[in-house]
Amino acid sequence: MDLFRETTFGRLVRLATRGKFLGHDDSSSLLLLEKSRNLQLQSTPSVYNEAFNIENQESNVNENPAVESTTATYSPHNGNDNPPPRDPEKAGDQLLVDWAPNDSHNPRNWSTPKKLFVTFQICLLTTSVYIGSAIYTAGLPGIQQEFQVSAVKALLGLTLFVLGYALGPMVWAPMSEIPYIGRNPIYVGTLFAFVLLQLPVIYASNFSMLMAFRFITGLVGSPVLATGGATIADMYEPQKQAYGIGVWGIAAVFGPAMGPLVGGFAAESKGWKWPIWELMWLSGFCCTVLFFCLPETSSSNILYRRTVRIRAMTGNPKIKCQPEIEAEGMSGKEIGLMVFIRPFTLSFTEPICFLLNLYLALIYGLLYLWFESFPIVFLEMYHFTQGIQGLAFLGILIGSFIIMVPFFYYVYRYVEPQFNDLGQLRPEVRLQPAMVGAFFIPVCLFWFGWSARPSVHWIMPVIGSSFFSMGAFLLFMAVLGYLGDAYPKYIASVFAGNDLIRSSFGAGFPLFANAMYHKLGVGWASSLLGFLSIAFVPIPFILYFYGRRIRMASKMATHDL
DSSP, X not given: OHHHHTBHHHHHHHHHTXXXXXXXXXXXXXXXXXXXXXXXXXXXXXXXXXXXXXXOTTSOTTSOEEEEETTSOOOOOTTOOSOOOOOHHHHTTOEEEEEOTTOTTSGGGSOHHHHHHHHHHHHHHHHHHHHHHHHHXXXXXXXXXXXXXXXXXXXXXXXXXXXXXXXXXXXXXXXHTSTTTOSHHHHHHHHHHHHHTHHHHHTOXXXXXXXXXXXXXXXXXXXXXXXXXXXXXXXXXXXXXXXHHHHHHHHHHHHHHHHHHHHHHHHHHHOTHHHHHHHHHHHHHHHHHHHHHOBOOOHHHHHHHHHHHHHHHHOOTTEEEHHHHHHHTOOHHHHHIIIIIHHHHHHHHOHHHHHHHHHHHHHHHXXXXXXXXXXXXIIIXXXXXXXXXXXXXXXXXXXXXXXXXXXXXXXXXXXXXXXXXXXXXXXGXXXXXXXXXXXXXXXXXXXXXXXXXXXSOTHHHHHXXXXXXXXXXXXXXXXXXXXXXXXXXXXXXXXXXXXXXXXXHHHHHHHHHHHHHHHHHHHHHHHHHHHHHHHHTHHHHHHHHHHHHHHHTOSSSOOOO
């Protein structure tokens, strides 16, 4: 029952029954709170101020939050080691609700099976949404025929969907960080809309309607692409986050790789609408699973709701939690700055963000460009059927599985021992995998381009494509980890800006793929992209050796390590 209590289903049941089912047992907390009022807290800064515990609101004595005077030492939660400044005149008589040691309702203290189950759900959600981009390409011939449009116009359905990926996180990511909202309402609410909005796509009466709803579905399906990693970080300690995010990254590759395969056979047999039906069925199943089984992982939201319950029981308005205090201190101007301005300023004024965002944007653009080059190679050159052609994308998927094992060994053997006692790591250490992965991209492009010819067996370009996912996996894991460590105070804005630039390239690159590959030929078109990727190879090396110096000159990057 504990699993369902914090899910969307559990919260609705509790609301409908007024707490009679799946409710919280807070009665014992009243007695402890009354005792706490008699504690004499010392106000001298150099003396430790005694904190006291309120019994867990979930009726477990050993799993309780702590309530402390705001003049007491700050107990960080969710990895935040730097307490925000406080006004002693306003905070002197407030009580803070915080995590107690080993509190099992802190997501980082969940059992391993529960963490793995939640990670699986985030991976399922990522695949269910990400597959929506590539699965559309399987029906392009049918769309051209039904709406009497050119190949480039038909491809706009992919471009606009990915463009929705770019713009959506600008709103959804900051919203998920607000203590009053949390992550679950964003995930479940937008996914439910994503499922329903597939119907206007399927029954579009004209091409403009089809394009409009492809953009909207990409927009509402985008939250997990920006906050999935944050959900993983909610549960795992910094030393272990690479494993969870690595598995999540495989799910992100799995979607686009499986889209042409799953959609190809459906489109070949039933027409272009059937791949969209498959997308609706998969995302609908995922929405059902998340509705009943996905618990809230935002520690800020969990603490806030716990504080509200305690405040309601006691009638004491001075009981607060740190996330609530921080949220109350943010003005509308600050929220607007975080959502609409800061992602752009960080992306274009910070050299680290600019270079790495541009690099990942190139990789992302190449991925979606391949959705157009593969049909040219495997349909026109090797004469695959539309369904069989989707199997060629499995090379990309297999490559990501192959590289995951040595990457996890590297993290376990070489990275984990470098964390200090506070769970901190020098950010530049994260870039070492990128220094290897950077070489895989040009190798892949040259291999794929010059092995794709009728006189060479089709397995050769498929093998070559696997190097792309190896390089992309190492680059994404290294770069996103580095950006998060280098800009911890602005992590939401940094990732939102990264997603915007990355997805913009992913939206634009496919539009010129067909013309480029037909005019230059597969070999030289791939070589052109290979030479472009070589130009970016020095970036992780430069930042590895000079990144700390650049961070020290920045007003926004961390200077701690």
